Amino acid sequence: MSQNPNWPVLVGELNPTGNSNYGLGVAGCFADLTGRLIQQWGTARGRQFELDEVQPGTWSGVWDDRDGALDPSNTASMFAPNLVPYRPWRVRAQWPATVNLLSADQATGGEGTPLAPGTSGAPYFVTGAYGTPVVTASASAWSGTQVWQVTTASAAVGSALVSFGPLPVRAGAVGLPYAFSARIRSATAGANPTVAPSLAWLDTNGRTLSTTTVAPMALIGSATGGWTFAGVPDVVPVGAVAAVFALTMTVAPTASWSFQVDGAQFEQNTTASAFTVPGTWFPLYAGMVERYPQAWNDSGAFGTVTPTAVDTFALLSQVQFTDLMTAAIQAPRSASGAGLSFCYRLGEQAGSTQFTDATGQRGPAVVAPTGGVTAGVAQTSASPGGGYAAAPGTTVVNFNPGANAGTQNYLPEPCLILPPGPDGLYGPPRTGGFTRMVAFRQTNTTGGQDVWCADSPSSPTSTATMEVYQGSFYMEFADHNGGGATVNLGAVSVGNWHLAFISTDPAGLGWRACVDGVVSSGTFAKPWNPPDFFSADTIAADAISGVNNEFVPFAGDISWACQWPFQLSPAQMQQIYQIWRTAGTGDSTGQRYARILGLAGYQGPSLIDPGQTTNLPAATDIAGQDALTALSQVVTTENGQHFVDVGGVVRFQDRSRRAKAQAPTFVFGENTAAGELPYDTVAFDFDPTHIGNDIQITQNSSGTVFRAFDAASQAAYGIRTVTRTTQASNPLEVQDAAHYLLGRYAKARMRISALTLNPGTNPTLWPVCLALELGTRIRVNRRPPGAPMITFDGFVEAINWNADDGANATVDVQVSPADGWTAWTDAAMHFTYAGNLINGTAWYPFGGLLTDPAGNPVHANLSIGQRIAFLTTAGTSYPVTVTGLDGNGVGSVQLSSTAAATGPFTVCDLLPAGVTDPTSFDAMAVLGKTTTLGY
Structure with a gap:
């Protein structure tokens, strides 16, 4: 097919069974609806x-629906029953246009990006049943210098050596021809396989409809x-939305061997044409279809759907946080999407005798009829660091068994009895694995005390117990067949709060636990497989045989009793802790941005900068907020940007991004002979709404308002107040932020309200418009007749595409001005020292080691008392203290x-947490043109 x-x-492609990477990733197949895109x-x-506030990115258009295939109520549609809100939708463009619909990486063994040798093909939909193909350098590649290679053992027959796909095809275009071609070889001398090429057609659920196989070779x-x-x-069969090309082995070599593929091509054509390296695929939009409005015109003969799509920010704006801890325990999900089984926060008011499950899936936990259980108790601890910061203000439950604490007896004692699950059974699930978590503070050290216990009356007894004994925390798993074990998980202090997890894997063989962030794991000698009957599930004592008699009761406070129907990972346990x-x-x-994003349940792709603002206070301010608002407050604190990019990736960019971007990526103007890029129209505006001369920034943690004002600006424009709230804990940084905003907004500044680019009529603009992204620095030159040239440098704040089915396409861009000064920071001092580090006090001949020792000795x-570091090539840092300067007048x-080590070293300033390269700040170490700001 000619292009x-x-x-x-x-x-334009729809994935009717996926979830746009918001949850557990994209499933199913993308269907090509380009043939149905009509009008605008x-x-x-x-x-x-x-x-202004960042809004979710949107896409809107019109689909041809004269056959009703895109009618959500059409049960006979190839998309039924999956046309529901928030299905993935993406728009992408290949430039330059080629017949090859693959990516350059797929077609050439990773030469498009390029991908480094050893890169797995899985993210690029190049897979295999006998091992994932990897990028491999080859001096005899069919095209270029790299190939896809898979190495497999002998006797591997019957499945695909290499597969490409699923590859989207025109949905509903029955009979439309497609062709896949590739060049293949066995790269091992003496290995002579036989392979059969095939093309399989998939429906929207990824199920194979039919397969065409050609003669084995x-x-x-x-x-x-x-x-x-x-x-x-082959041609598209009924119901197909995607294709998979496979090379299946029918005769295998007798030893391990390597198989290679290169020069792959997928095209809409009746037969394979000459190989062409694909043009670059640029994403234009990635989001989810939110609505499917339908209309039937021409007396019902012509149907259309006018879908609207939103990006991930739309879903984040709907996630409401009650508190940070609740968000943290709700975040983990199993592979099937299962979350918490129950969560008894135990934060009810004083006098309560019933305690609710925050998930609403279980009935209330009730107090055993013995007294000694007090709700609404304030959280306390024996030491300042012994409490917990999550969900401030919530109360806990105190258990007071009196003299019986830790005493094994068969008397009624204070405890909470948990209800059975939906299956009517007490205790943890018997299959599928589970995790239990509880927060506790022990106040009496007598004997062993059960923090949480499920047991059964069978002989011997089956249990799942969490217990403190003689200053240590134990988990005990036992069943009637001798499975499980008792494990000491480490010391726990008295009077302070601790958080403990215990868990088993689906087989009941592997266990994992975490106490105060320390994870341990192992396997039982025999799997823990308890019977289906537990008599009781109790907190703070062990209820025997369901008769409300308890023994070894617990003395102290308990909160956050939770259970998941799967085994949490170490990272999940540690994050919750x-x-x-x-x-x-x-x-x-x-x-903080990454933390909030994860707690909102987002598991899709993200690119998050480290952030220049550090040491934030506790994130307790997110309670009652939606996730997008909480994320935006972090961005405000940073004075950075965040957005969902054209590929659907959530991005957080810190303030150093724009400070470092000193040169424009693209230059637009009338002088195309000098390389300037043409534009249709440009509109400049002073925009007086963006004047601020009374800056008021409120520090969240203290409530203090930091101000900066400009009297001259107020006289010229009136008092224009700008208010912000910051999470920064350093008051100097907050004050710096106020002065920065004053410097930026005290004067009226020109802005570009509209810059229109027209790639539809000027093809040279296609690669520019397709590569343009939010935050890109650009320059616009304008040469008015009879007036000086206007040169505007700024950052792209908004991008709006407008296109139709008549080969018209324009891009409207809004641009804010770049700062009128060059931001700078003090770079870390660093130089190379070839000698050794001595344990103790010694003189070091550093004179002349800097690049300009005459002017910068x-x-x-350095100064007396300053701390610097000796950094090894392996990244180990040895801090030292300066105790003397300029020994013997030669710069020693x-x-x-306190340590000795062998050089060479990089001697440098102490680096911030997370920074291991002392040259990290060199690019920013440029003295400002007009002013310098530490913010």
Whole structure:
């Protein structure tokens, strides 16, 4: 099929069974609906200049639905019953246009990006039943210098050596021809396999509808031998939305061997044409179809659907946080999507005798009729660091068994009795694995005390118990067949709070536990497989045989009793513990952004900068907020940006991004002979709404308002107040932020309200428009007749595409001005020292080691008492203290060290947490043109 060389290959694709990477990843197959795109479509992404709130990115268009296939109520549709809200939708374009619909990486063994040798083909939909193909360098590649290679053992017959796909095809285009072709070879001398090329057609659920296989072909093994053409032409069958090309082995070599593929091509054609390296595929939009409005015109003869799509921010705006801890325990999900089984927070008010499951899946836990259980108790601890920060203000439950604490007896004692599950059974699930978590504070050390226990009356007794005994925390699993074990999980202090997890895998053989963030794991000698009957499930004592008699009762406070119907990972346990203990205290803005994103349930792709603001206070302020608002507050604190990019990736960019972007990526203007890019129209505006001369920033943690104002600006424009709230804990940073905003907004500044680019009529703009992204720095030159040239440097804040089925396409861009100064930071001092580090106090000959020792001697960079570091090539850092300067007048420095090590070293300033490269700040170490700001 011929392609218009002045127009990209533009496709719109729907995944009716996926979830747009918001949850557990994309499932099913994308269906190509390009043939149904009619009339106009467009996107809207970004924000109105730099001060307005970020909105979810949208796409809207029109689908031809005259056959009713895109009618959600049509049960006979090939898409039924999956046309429901929030199904993945993407628009992408290949430029330059080629007949090859693959990506350049798929077609050439990773030469498009390029991918490094050893890269797995799985993310690029190049897979195999005998091992995933990997990028491999080859001097005799069919095309270029790399190939896809899979190495397999002998006797591997009957499945695909290599598969490409699923590859989207025109949905509903029955009889439309497609052809897949590739060059293949056995790369091992003496390995002579026979393979059969095939093309399988898939429905929207990824199920195979039919397969076309051509005659098997015998290959002669050679590391540098020739390549064999393998191709399969076919036509789209009824119900197909995707195709998979496979090379299946029918005769296998007798020893391990390697198989290679190169020069792959998928095209809409009756037969394979000459191989072409594909043009670059650019994403234009990635989101989810939210609505499917239908209309029937021409007396019902012509049906249309006018879908609207939103990106991930739309879903994040609907996630409401009650508190940080609740969000943390709700985040883990099993592979099937299962979450918490129950959560008894135990935060009810004083006098309560029943305690609710926060998930609403179980009945209330009730107090055993013995007294000694007090609700509504304030959280306390024996030491300042012994409490927990999550969900501040919530109360806990106290258990007071009096003199019977830790005493084995068969008397009624204080405890909570948990109800059975939906299956009517007490205790943890018997199959599928589980995890239990509880927070506790022991106040009496007598004997052994059961924190949480499920047991049965069978002989011997089956149990799942959490217990403290003589200053240690134990888990005990036992069943009637001798399975399970008792494991000491480490010391726990008295009077302070602890968080403990115990878990088993689906087989009941592997166990995992976590106490105060320390994870341990192992296997039982015999699997733990208890019977289907537990008599009771109790907190703070062990109820025997369901008769409300208890023994070894617990004395102290308990909260957060939770269970999951699967085994949590070590990372999940540790994350919940860290949130419970500190609520994110000490986070950088990047860490806080990632934390909130994860707690919102997002498991899709993200690119998150570290953040320049560090040591944030506890993230207790997210309670009652939606996730997008919480994320936006982090961005405000950072003075950065966040958005969902054209590929659906959530991005957080810290303030250093724009500070470092000193040169424009693209230059637009009338002088195309000098390389300037043409535009249709440009509109400049002073936009007085973006004037601020009374800056008021409220520090969240203290409530203090930090101000900066400009009297001259107020006289010129009136008092224009800008208010912000920041999570930054350092008051100097908050004040710096106020002065930065004042410097940026005190004067009226020109902005570009509209810049229109027209790639539809000027093909040279296609690669520019397709590569344009939010936050890109650009320059626009305008040469008005009889007036000086206007030169505007700024950052792209919004991008709106407008296109139709008549080969018209324009892009409207809004741009905010770049700062009028060059931001800078003090770079870390660093130089190479070839000597050794001495344990103790010694003089070091550092004189002349800096690049400009005459004007910048070492002693000018150091002071007595300063801490610096010796950094090894392996990344180990040895901090030392400066105790003397300029020994003997030759630039020697006296240092005190508590360690000895062998050089060479990089001697440098102490680096911030997470930074291991002292050159990280060099690119920013440029003195400002007009002013310098530490913010």
